[in-house]
Amino acid sequence: MFWTLWLACSKLYCTWYVAGKFHRGTMKLDITFGLPMLFLLDLFHDVSMFPDSVWDIPQQIVTLALLYDVWFYHGHRLLHTRWLKRIHSIHHNEPMHPSSGLYSHPLEYVLVFVGPALFLPWWLGYSWFVTWLWICGAVTNAAQAHTPGKTIHTLHHEWGNVNYGATELFDRLWGTFQPL
Numbered sequence: 690m691f692w693t694l695w696l697a698c699s700k701l702y703c704t705w706y707v708a709g710k711f712h713r714g715t716m717k718l719d720i721t722f723g724l725p726m727l728f729l730l731d732l733f734h735d736v737s738m739f740p741d742s743v744w745d746i747p748q749q750i751v752t753l754a755l756l757y758d759v760w761f762y763h764g765h766r767l768l769h770t771r772w773l774k775r776i777h778s779i780h781h782n783e784p785m786h787p788s789s790g791l792y793s794h795p796l797e798y799v800l801v802f803v804g805p806a807l808f809l810p811w812w813l814g815y816s817w818f819v820t821w822l823w824i825c826g827a828v829t830n831a832a833q834a835h836t837p838g839k840t841i842h843t844l845h846h847e848w849g850n851v852n853y854g855a856t857e858l859f860d861r862l863w864g865t866f867q868p869l
């Protein structure tokens with residue numbers, strides 16, 4: 690319970706640190722869907738505080754980033770198909786600002802944006818410390834990606850058919866990468 694709240698506060702702090710303000714719509718999503726997901730996972734999350742060795746830390750973070758992007762890249766491409774475009778337009782229609790990086794339709798928030806980021810470390814049984822590092826990194830990355838004009842994700846918002854990934858990996862692999 691304590692760690693769940695600590696994780697939630699860290700999420701808020703990371704966004705605020707990059708964006709300098711909170712986004713109302715994203716806050717609503719965090720409270721209505723983010724927190725309940727965290728509590729639900731916490732109920733079944735019986736793991737150690739720290740990993741067995743310090744070398745586990747970089748290895749587990751890389752594993753998380755990789756698996757998350759498998760899900761995020763392909764989920765995001767699906768969201769750009771004509772059947773799901775309307776759902777995804779909520780994210781695209783929001784003025785670009787670091788604070789609204791995770792603003793989206795609730796289904797998208799749960800299934801593509803935040804849900805898998807919480808589910809993965811839980812599923813892999815990673816320690817609280819690694820889960821915390823991962824969430825802080827992912828949230829900071831999402832906020833930074835939505836700084837206007839600064840990142841390749843801003844090109845995704847402009848062009849609509851490039852740079853789908855949370856990292857560059859799958860964009861380079863499937864030929865959708867577009868440098869700044």
Ligand SMILES: [Zn+2]
Pocket residue numbers: 765769777781845
């Ligand atoms: Zn998109």
Ligand SMILES: [Zn+2]
Pocket residue numbers: 780790835842846
């Ligand atoms: Zn975006």
